[in-house]
Amino acid sequence: SGIRSSASAWRTAPEDPEGRILDEQLIDIHGSPLWERLPGDVRLELNRRIAAWRLSVLVYGEQGAMLACSQMVDVLAGADEKFFQATQVMDEARHNEVLERYIQARLGGLHYPMPENERFLFDTILTDPRWYIKTIALQLVAETFAVSMFKMMAEAAVDPVLGEVCRRILLDESRHMGFGMLALPKIVREATESERREMEDFTCLAVEKILTGFFPLEAYEDVGF
Numbered sequence: 655s656g657i658r659s660s661a662s663a664w665r666t667a668p669e670d671p672e673g674r675i676l677d678e679q680l681i682d683i684h685g686s687p688l689w690e691r692l693p694g695d696v697r698l699e700l701n702r703r704i705a706a707w708r709l710s711v712l713v714y715g716e717q718g719a720m721l722a723c724s725q726m727v728d729v730l731a732g733a734d735e736k737f738f739q740a741t742q743v744m745d746e747a748r749h750n751e752v753l754e755r756y757i758q759a760r761l762g763g764l765h766y767p768m769p770e771n772e773r774f775l776f777d778t779i780l781t782d783p784r785w786y787i788k789t790i791a792l793q794l795v796a797e798t799f800a801v802s803m804f805k806m807m808a809e810a811a812v813d814p815v816l817g818e819v820c821r822r823i824l825l826d827e828s829r830h831m832g833f834g835m836l837a838l839p840k841i842v843r844e845a846t847e848s849e850r851r852e853m854e855d856f857t858c859l860a861v862e863k864i865l866t867g868f869f870p871l872e873a874y875e876d877v878g879f
Contacts, residue, residue, distance in 0.1 A: 673698055675705035675760065680810040682869070696877055703873035705816075706757065706764040708807065711868065713753045714768045715800060718776035720746035722792045729785045738833055745826045752819055760813060771867025775860055786841055790853045793834025795860040800827045 678697070681704055683689045692700070723742040730736055757763060779791045804824040811817035842850060 674701045674812045675816060676701060676708075676807075677810040677812055680704070680806070700873065700877050702761060703764070703876055704870050706761045707766045707870040707873045708803075709753055709757055709761070710766040711769060711772060712800075712803060712807075713750060713757070713765075714772055714776075715796065715803075716746050716750040716753060718772075718779065719792065719796060719800070720750060722776070722779045722788065722796075725780065726788060726792065729788065735837065742830055742833075745830070749823050749826065752823070756816065756819060760815070766870075766872050769867055771863040774863055774867075778856070778860075784849075784852070786845060786849055786853060787856055789834075789838070789841055790857055791860060793830070794838060795857060795864070797827060797831040797834055799864055801831050 678684050678701060681689070681700060689697070720743055723739050723746060726739040727736050727743065730739060757765065775791065775796065779788055779796070782788060782791075801824065804820045804827055808817050808820035808824060811820060842853065845853065
């Protein structure tokens, strides 16, 4: 509800006079000779498009997490675990709503396609029949990535509305990650040797996909690179 109430004040919240969304240091080429040669209007357009790209990644992530958590409500055995996953479904739906509203209000509805590595991660979560792989992928890999992304966006936001939205979402994501940190040791401890090996192999693969597959190439191409 706090996230929704912050969204209601968007029309009156001050924007950056130049129209920037993120601190320019979050733009990959900032400070390079390429950046120094760009005219001001192209720098601004690149800023907004990279913001749209990053927010698009987060929107897809929230959509995927919502679907994955709805599966986990059915998959997990304990009542407490089911109850928590049910609250996470609600959280992820709320996050998706507010991020989408922000993109519409501040960026004119500009979206970018889902990165292939993000698609791989959520396809695995949603289609893999092994409940322990779903748990590792969602609670260890995806939630850790979400916490780091929202923290970075909150710190780098020039638009105060985006900063506030990311900080509020971060509170939920930190709780989700905390649940994983509490639940995963038992899952790993009780796993068979073959299950543990499968979890380790998948985690290494997922981390590799995250570290090598998220670059806003389309945003650069749209301004002429």
